[in-house]
Amino acid sequence: xxxxxxxxxxxxxxxxxxxxxxxxxxxxxxxxxxxxxxxxxxxxxxxxxxxxxxxxxxxxxxxxxxxxxxxxxxxxxxxxxxxxxxxxxxxxxxxxxxxxxxxxxxxxxxxxxxxxxxxxxxxxxxxxxxxxxxxxxxxxxxxxxxxxxxxxxxxxxxxxxxxxxxxxxxxxxxxxxxxxxxxxxxxxxxxxxxxxxxxxxxxxxxxxxxxxxxxxxxxxxxxxxxxxxxxxxxxxxxxxxxxxxxxxxxxxxxxxxxxxxxxxxxxxxxxxxxxxxxxxxxxxxxxxxxxxxx
Amino acid sequence: xxxxxxxxxxxxxxxxxxxxxxxxxxxxxxxxxxxxxxxxxxxxxxxxxxxxxxxxxxxxxxxxxxxxxxxxxxxxxxxxxxxxxxxxxxxxxxxxxxxxxxxxxxxxxxxxxxxxxxxxxxxxxxxxxxxxxxxxxxxxxxxxxxxxxxxxxxxxxxxxxxxxxxxxxxxxxxxxxxxxxxxxxxxxxxxxxxxxxxxxxxxxxxxxxxxxxxxxxxxxxxxxxxxxxxxxxxxxxxxxxxxxxxxxxxxxxxxxxxxxxxxxxxxxxxxxxxxxxxxxxxxxxxxxxxxxxxxxxxxxxxxxxxxxxxxxxxxxxxxxxxxxxxxxxxxxxxxxxx
Amino acid sequence: xxxxxxxxxxxxxxxxxxxxxxxxxxxxxxxxxxxxxxxxxxxxxxxxxxxxxxxxxxxxxxxxxxxxxxxxxxxxxxxxxxxxxxxxxxxxxxxxxxxxxxxxxxxxxxxxxxxxxxxxxxxxxxxxxxxxxxxxxxxxxxxxxxxxxxxxxxxxxxxxxxxxxxxxxxxxxxxxxxxxxxxxxxxxxxxxxxxxxxxxxxxxxxxxxxxxxxxxxxxxxxxxxxxxxxxxxxxxxxxxxxxxxxxxxxxxxxxxxxxxxxxxxxxxxxxxxxxxxxxxxxxxxxxxxxxxxxxxxxxxxxxxxxxxxxxxxxxxxxxxxxxxxxxx
Ligand SMILES: Nc1ncnc2c1ncn2[C@@H]1O[C@H](COP(=O)(O)OP(=O)(O)OP(=O)(O)O)[C@@H](O)[C@H]1O
Ligand SMILES: [Mg+2]
Numbered sequence: 008x009x010x011x012x013x014x015x016x017x018x019x020x021x022x023x024x025x026x027x028x029x030x031x032x033x034x035x036x037x038x039x040x041x042x043x044x045x046x047x048x049x050x051x052x053x054x055x056x057x058x059x060x061x062x063x064x065x066x067x068x069x070x071x072x073x074x075x076x077x078x079x080x081x082x083x084x085x086x087x088x089x090x091x092x093x094x095x096x097x098x099x100x101x102x103x104x105x106x107x108x109x110x111x112x113x114x115x116x117x118x119x120x121x122x123x124x125x126x127x128x129x130x131x132x133x134x135x136x137x138x139x140x141x142x143x144x145x146x147x148x149x150x151x152x153x154x155x156x157x158x159x160x161x162x163x164x165x166x167x168x169x170x171x172x173x174x175x176x177x178x179x180x181x182x183x184x185x186x187x188x189x190x191x192x193x194x195x196x197x198x199x200x201x202x203x204x205x206x207x208x209x210x211x212x213x214x215x216x217x218x219x220x221x222x223x224x225x226x227x228x229x230x231x232x233x234x235x236x237x238x239x240x241x242x243x244x245x246x247x248x249x250x251x252x253x254x255x256x257x258x259x260x261x262x263x264x265x266x267x268x269x270x271x272x273x274x275x276x277x278x279x280x281x282x283x284x285x286x287x288x289x290x291x292x293x294x295x296x297x298x299x300x301x
Numbered sequence: 302x303x304x305x306x307x308x309x310x311x312x313x314x315x316x317x318x319x320x321x322x323x324x325x326x327x328x329x330x331x332x333x334x335x336x337x338x339x340x341x342x343x344x345x346x347x348x349x350x351x352x353x354x355x356x357x358x359x360x361x362x363x364x365x366x367x368x369x370x371x372x373x374x375x376x377x378x379x380x381x382x383x384x385x386x387x388x389x390x391x392x393x394x395x396x397x398x399x400x401x402x403x404x405x406x407x408x409x410x411x412x413x414x415x416x417x418x419x420x421x422x423x424x425x426x427x428x429x430x431x432x433x434x435x436x437x438x439x440x441x442x443x444x445x446x447x448x449x450x451x452x453x454x455x456x457x458x459x460x461x462x463x464x465x466x467x468x469x470x471x472x473x474x475x476x477x478x479x480x481x482x483x484x485x486x487x488x489x490x491x492x493x494x495x496x497x498x499x500x501x502x503x504x505x506x507x508x509x510x511x512x513x514x515x516x517x518x519x520x521x522x523x524x525x526x527x528x529x530x531x532x533x534x535x536x537x538x539x540x541x542x543x544x545x546x547x548x549x550x551x552x553x554x555x556x557x558x559x560x561x562x563x564x565x566x567x568x569x570x571x572x573x574x575x576x577x578x579x580x581x582x583x584x585x586x587x588x589x590x591x592x593x594x595x596x597x598x599x600x601x602x603x604x605x606x607x608x609x610x611x612x613x614x615x616x617x618x619x620x621x622x623x624x625x626x627x628x629x630x631x632x633x634x635x636x637x638x639x
Numbered sequence: 640x641x642x643x644x645x646x647x648x649x650x651x652x653x654x655x656x657x658x659x660x661x662x663x664x665x666x667x668x669x670x671x672x673x674x675x676x677x678x679x680x681x682x683x684x685x686x687x688x689x690x691x692x693x694x695x696x697x698x699x700x701x702x703x704x705x706x707x708x709x710x711x712x713x714x715x716x717x718x719x720x721x722x723x724x725x726x727x728x729x730x731x732x733x734x735x736x737x738x739x740x741x742x743x744x745x746x747x748x749x750x751x752x753x754x755x756x757x758x759x760x761x762x763x764x765x766x767x768x769x770x771x772x773x774x775x776x777x778x779x780x781x782x783x784x785x786x787x788x789x790x791x792x793x794x795x796x797x798x799x800x801x802x803x804x805x806x807x808x809x810x811x812x813x814x815x816x817x818x819x820x821x822x823x824x825x826x827x828x829x830x831x832x833x834x835x836x837x838x839x840x841x842x843x844x845x846x847x848x849x850x851x852x853x854x855x856x857x858x859x860x861x862x863x864x865x866x867x868x869x870x871x872x873x874x875x876x877x878x879x880x881x882x883x884x885x886x887x888x889x890x891x892x893x894x895x896x897x898x899x900x901x902x903x904x905x906x907x908x909x910x911x912x913x914x915x916x917x918x919x920x921x922x923x924x925x926x927x928x929x930x931x932x933x934x935x936x937x938x939x940x941x942x943x944x945x946x947x948x949x950x951x952x953x954x955x956x957x958x959x960x961x962x963x964x965x966x967x
Contacts, residue, residue, distance in 0.1 A: 142312075143319030148575040148617045151594065151610040158598050158606045159327045159338070235446055239580055242448050244599040258449050262584060268456045275449035282444040533700075535741035541698055542736075543756040543808070544729035546722075553755065557746050633746055633792040 034295060042291020048284035049230075055101045065092035067099040067252045075267050085269035087260060096252035097273035103253040104281070107164060108233040111171045112226050118172065119179025120222060126180065127187030128210045138184070141177040149174045153236060157245040164253075167246040171236055175229065179222060186218035193217075220296050228289030231282035238278050254278050306625055313618055318372075320614045324607050325371045331603055335367070336360060338603040341384035380611065381604030385596065390608035394590050398612070399483020400470060401582065401589030404512065405574050406484075407505055408581075411513030412570070416520025417556075417563070423521070424528035425551055435521065443518025447577045451511045451584035458507060465507045468586035471500055508585040512577045516570050520563065527562050531555030561632050568624035575613055642713065644674040644816055644848045645695075650707035650717070652687075652694045654918070662918040664690045666872040667707070669945065672865075674815065677842070677849045679859025679880070681895065682869035683915045688852045691869070692818050696732065697724050712815070730760045733809030735838075737821040739801035743793040749773075749804050750789030756811045776807035780837060799830035806838060810845070817842060820852045835862065856892075857899040860884065868892045871916055871926035878951015888953040888960040890931050925956065933957045 038046070055062075065071045070090035078085045084093035126137040144152070156170035190196065191214060199209050234254075240246040241255030242262075249256055254274035261271025331338040336345075339354045355361055358381075359370040374381075380390035416439070423435040458464045470485055471477060478488035478497055486505060489498035531537060532555050540550045575591075582591035590609050597605030652665035665687050672678045680688050693699045695709035695716045709716045711732070716724060728734075736742040744752060753773035757764055764772075770789065777785035780803040793801055802822060809817055819838060823831035839862050842849045851859055859866055860880065867877040868889065876889040887893045894911035913930035916922060922929055928938040937956050945954040953960075 139319070143316060143323060146316045146320050146614050146618055147323070147610065148572050148613045150576040150579050151613045154579075154594060154598050155324070155327055155606050155610045158601060158603065159331045161332065162601075231444070235444075238446055239448065239576075242446075242580070243583065243595050255446075255448075258446070258452065262448070262452055265452050265456045266460060268453060271449055271452055275446055275453065278446045278449065279441070279444055282446075283440065286440070286444065535736060535738065536744040538693075538698055539734070539736060539742045540744070540755075542696065542728055542734040544725045544727075544759045545755070546725055549755075549759070554744050554747075558744065561746070631746075633748075634794045 037295055038291045039294060041287045042294075045284040045287030045289075045291065048280050049288065052101050052105050052281060055098055056105050059099060059102055062098065064095040064098060067091060067096040068250055071095075075264070075270075078269050084273040085267070087257075087270045088264060088267075091252075093257075093270060093273050096257060097254070097277050099252045100254040100257060100274055100277060103164070103247055103251060104234050104237060104278075107168055107237055108230050108281075111168050111175065111233045111237070112230055114168075114172045115175035115229075116179050116222060116226050119176035119181075120183040120218075122176070123180035123183030124187050124210060124215060124218070127184035128191060128206070128214060134184075137180065141180050144173070144177045147174075150236065150239060153240060154243065154245060157240055162245050162248065164247050167237060167240045170240070170245075171233055174236070175233070178225065178229070182221050182225060183218060186221060187214055190214050190217045224289055224293045224296065227292055228286055231285030234278060234281045234285075238274075303629070306622075306629060309622055309625055313622065316618055317615065320611060321372055321375055322368075324611055325368055328371070328603065328607060329364070329367075338607070339381055341602075375611070380608035383597070383605045383608075384602040385600055385605065390604045393593060393605070394608055394612055397588055397590045397593050400587060401578055401591055403484040403486065403505065404508055404581065404587060404589060405578050407486075407509035408512035408516060408574060408577070409570075411509055412516030412520060412574075415513060415517035417524050419517065419521045420524025420528060420559075421551065421556065423525050424532065424555070425547070427529060436525070439518040439521035441518075442514040442521075443516075443573075445515065447511060447515050448580040448584050450514075451508065451581055454507060454511055455584065466500075466503050468584075470504050470588060471497075472504075475500060508581050508587055512574065512581045515577045516573055519566060519570055519573065523562060523566055524556075524559055527559035528555045531558045534558075561628065564624060564627045564631055567627070568621040571617060571620040571624075575617065643671045643710075644676075644712060645670070645672040645850075646708075646710045647671070647691070647695060648708045648710075650691060650694060650709055651705070652690050652699065653704050655702045655704070656919075660919075661704070663921075664703075664872055664918050665694065668869070668872075668874055670867055670874065670877070672816070672848050672850060674848055675842075675846045676864045677839075677851060677859075677862055679856075679863030679866045680850060680852045680869060681854065681856050681859060681866060683854055683911075685915050685917070686869040687872040688854075688869055689820055690872075692734075692820060692850065692852065696728055696734070696818075697721070698728075726760070729756055729814075730812045731814050732816045732818065733811070733814040735802070735805050735809050735817065735819040735822045738825045739798065739805045740793060740825075742805060743801065745793055748790055748792055749796070749808075753789070753804075753808045753811055756808050760812050772811070773807070776810060777804070779810070779841070780804070780807045782807070798826050799834060802826060802830075802834050803837065806834075806841070810841065810847075813845070814847060816848045816850070818850045818852070821854070822851075823858065824853070831858075855899065856884075856895045860899075868895065871921060872918065873926070873954065874945060875927065875955070876951065876953045877945075878949070882950040886949055886960050888948050888951070888958040889955045890933050890957075890959055891927050893959050925954075933959075 035043075068091065071092050072081070072086045072090050074086060074088055074090045076086045084097060087093055087096070122137045126134040153167070153170040153174050156173055157167045160166035160169060187210075196209060196213050199213050200206075237246055238253070238255030238258070241253045242259045244259070247253030247256050249260070254277055257274040258271045261267070264270065328338040329335045335358075336351065336355070339358055340351055344350050358374070359367045362370070378391050380394070382388065383390050383393055386393055419435045419439060423432040426432050455468070459467050466472060475497070477485055478492045478494060478501075481488050481491050485501035486498060489495075489501050528551065532550065537550050537554055540554050545553070578589065579591035579594060581587065582589045583595040586592065590612065594606055594609040596602070597609070647668060647670040650665055650668040651663065653661045653663045655661050668687070668691050670678065670680070670691070680691070682688050690699065694703070694705050695711070697705075697716070697719070699705070705717055707717060711727065716727070743749065750770055750773045753776060754766055754769040757769040757772055758766070773789050774785040777788055782788050782800055782803050788796075793804075796804060805822075822838065823834050826834060835858065838849070838851075841847075851863060853859060863880050865878065866880050866883045867874050868883070868891065869875065870891050876883065876892045883892065884896065887896060891911070898910055911930060916926055916929075922939075924937075924939040925931070925934070925942055928934040931938065935957065941956070943954045943956045945952050948958060949960065
């Protein structure tokens with residue numbers, strides 16, 4: 008095989024993207040339609056969160072009509088047992104669920120990736136200790152671990168979030184470790200090692216930038232799952248507490264009066280939309296990156 | 302592969318020890334006072350109870366000693382005393398475990414049949430409307446909040462059309478069958494009581510369907526993609542060259558190869574099942590360990606939650622081990638290769 | 640002259656890709672095989688040998704469009720209904736594929752796979768009888784300890800033994816035609832000769848017609864009655880074996896012959912320069928012209944038809960053989 012000189016191994020390094028917006032636009036065009044729908048739904052919820060004050064909605068915490076009214080032109084999703092507007096509450100629910108899921112995924116990614124990178128790059132004792140911790144953590148069924156942690160720390164959104172971070176970090180530790188192990192063997196890294204660069208610097212400068220793809224894909228998919236688990240914990244009574252219009256606790260209110268199905272309908276659909284959207288988008292991203300690497 | 306299974310077997314006690322250690326640490330963190338994890342708040346001013354519990358769990362001792370006592374209590378099957386029922390948690394769990402297992406098994410069967418069936422049909426008629434519908438159905442199944450879909454289906458099928466009875470394992474005031482397996486459906490059959498069997502089955506049907514649907518999503522996706530991959534393999538072409546009709550290629554060849562990846566995800570599905578079971582039990586007032594844990598969580602019954610967590614982890618580890626064994630058994634390349 | 644066993648005329652296949660573009664993989668192929676004879680089909684990778692065989696057996700994916708004619712014992716196979724062609728596949732026509740490891744189902748014992756081949760065509764044979772038949776077939780292809788071996792999975796066989804098992808399965812229903820698609824390419828050199836000998840002996844003994852696909856002219860030299868050389872989705876030269884070797888007409892065939900390793904040749908093997916065209920970027924005119932030493936202006940614009948030349952036929956504007964030998 009005769010390789011052109013500019014295809015030499017050193018050139019495998021990704022060229023620094025000078026125009027990230029152009030790259031992003033190109034990637035967007037290559038996403039499958041379902042992924043675009045997913046992205047649009049997620050964007051919708053983010054916009055709702057950011058602009059919730061501007062919407063002409065009823066106060067989610069106040070009684071605005073008769074109790075337990077069926078959906079009507081006035082109350083699109085009816086009213087709950089306290090006469091509050093379910094539609095307004097559903098939209099306000101995003102203000103809880105979306106940022107929490109974002110924070111949980113971000114923290115799990117940060118903690119898991121850092122530990123996974125250390126384990127993969129330095130090996131030895133670091134690797135053993137961190138990976139045994141991972142093994143033990145994933146030996147718990149996720150919801151039970153989250154329930155135990157949330158209950159021991161005491162109910163509340165902050166503690167529920169901590170519980171979910173504890174459930175999720177091992178996934179990212181494993182992902183990042185596997186990536187780092189693979190990238191570490193590449194030539195430019197070995198060259199840097201031979202050149203005597205300090206190992207911390209090698210890890211940050213030469214290894215980590217090439218390791219993010221699987222993490223990004225997984226984080227996108229997990230976003231919906233975190234929304235789902237957060238709602239589950241609230242439903243059980245370990246997350247958000249009643250007056251707040253959190254989706255899980257709204258469904259739990261609906262559960263006690265399931266003849267009035269509309270109380271739970273909105274929040275359920277909202278959760279479904281986020282979970283579907285994030286798995287659509289995650290699938291699309293995976294296809295995109297798979298095709299690129301193939 | 303046998304070596305791999307042996308290694309997994311050896312790892313299990315260590316993982317269990319890890320699980321126990323984490324549970325211990327959690328119990329020490331409760332409200333900053335480990336006593337709070339063992340004595341209900343309203344009994345805190347009863348010095349006798351407090352003293353007895355302190356002695357039993359060594360709360361006056363330094364942390365390492367407490368850890369030793371905790372582990373030895375665990376080994377003796379002592380998971381503490383439930384605040385709510387005031388009975389040993391181990392007894393409560395033992396009593397409720399069969400209900401959960403019955404639900405989980407039924408859901409597993411339904412989920413597998415649904416997943417494999419839909420996966421087969423959707424691979425056979427790939428690209429058709431049917432394929433699209435099957436995939437959407439599967440996707441929704443695995444994306445729905447189960448505590449919501451259970452609720453909505455309960456409302457539709459039990460309240461609106463009275464197709465299934467309400468919540469619980471049996472109608473109120475109906476005596477359960479004599480206890481053999483703890484599964485009401487099986488025990489009713491063993492007792493020869495067909496009426497009771499029908500009632501138990503009717504109560505089991507909806508929660509098992511809801512849970513099975515949730516699990517079937519993952520299975521459908523996996524089966525469909527493995528089948529489609531299998532149909533494009535060389536061995537599928539060979540089968541066609543032998544004169545096999547597409548149906549035979551699909552079932553005798555592609556499906557048999559898809560069983561191997563299917564077995565590998567069953568362990569993963571089990572995690573899904575436990576999560577789903579906890580929430581399904583809460584909705585359907587199913588008297589298993591899931592609803593026990595949920596009630597424990599709501600009332601901050603720490604020993605109950607801790608106990609269910611440990612038992613759940615044991616079940617989870619065992620399920621994963623079984624998956625490994627089944628995988629080795631289904632894959633002929635492994636049996637001899639070692 | 641007896642009626643041909645297989646008569647392919649103007650067989651064309653095109654594939655549609657994701658973007659809906661069509662590309663012709665086969666551009667009018669003619670092949671004939673007399674009963675009990677051996678036809679060697681030779682050509683480099685991508686010349687369309689496999690596609691030609693898979694096409695008339697309707698084993699191509701649904702993205703393929705097939706036209707032309709392929710008569711097997713007088714019956715038209717192109718456009719035949721799936722249920723009818725199924726009764727020919729594996730019954731009257733047996734197939735042997737290149738890589739016997741991937742061609743067998745890894746999770747089913749070889750015995751069961753042969754039993755399936757038998758019972759697909761005759762339900763009245765019991766599994767037990769079919770297993771006996773599988774053992775007999777294993778014996779026929781000289782697999783030692785057949786009773787034990789039929790209970791084993793493909794991965795427990797060596798490459799050569801696997802290919803023997805493949806031959807056994809292809810012979811299961813006493814076919815009239817055997818198609819062997821590069822049966823030895825995936826095997827060690829020493830095993831290759833054994834498998835070819837076995838194949839040659841068996842088909843002679845059983846009086847089966849054989850189409851032997853290969854990209855090595857040396858493989859077919861000793862075995863084939865006729866040879867068809869394919870290039871770029873067409874047959875470029877065809878005829879009885881000896882004239883192909885000794886009165887080679889097409890420059891491509893000449894190149895292939897030069898590439899055959901011989902014992903007395905010293906120095907490096909001569910390869911044909913360049914690579915075969917892809918079906919999506921075929922050059923105009925004769926598709927061999929970019930690699931041909933004899934190419935002239937006309938070769939770049941006009942695709943030469945397959946013309947009678949001596950004992951065979953050749954598609955070339957400037958054949959290697961002297962033009963006088965060609966009767967008009
Ligand atoms: N399913 C398909 N879809 C699209 N193109 C195909 C398909 N199968 C074959 N082709 C194309 O048809 C051409 C001929 O392929 P074929 O497999 O017949 O070559 P071959 O002569 O058998 O080569 P080899 O020696 O590699 O087996 C190739 O260019 C190939 O890319
Ligand atoms: Mg081929």
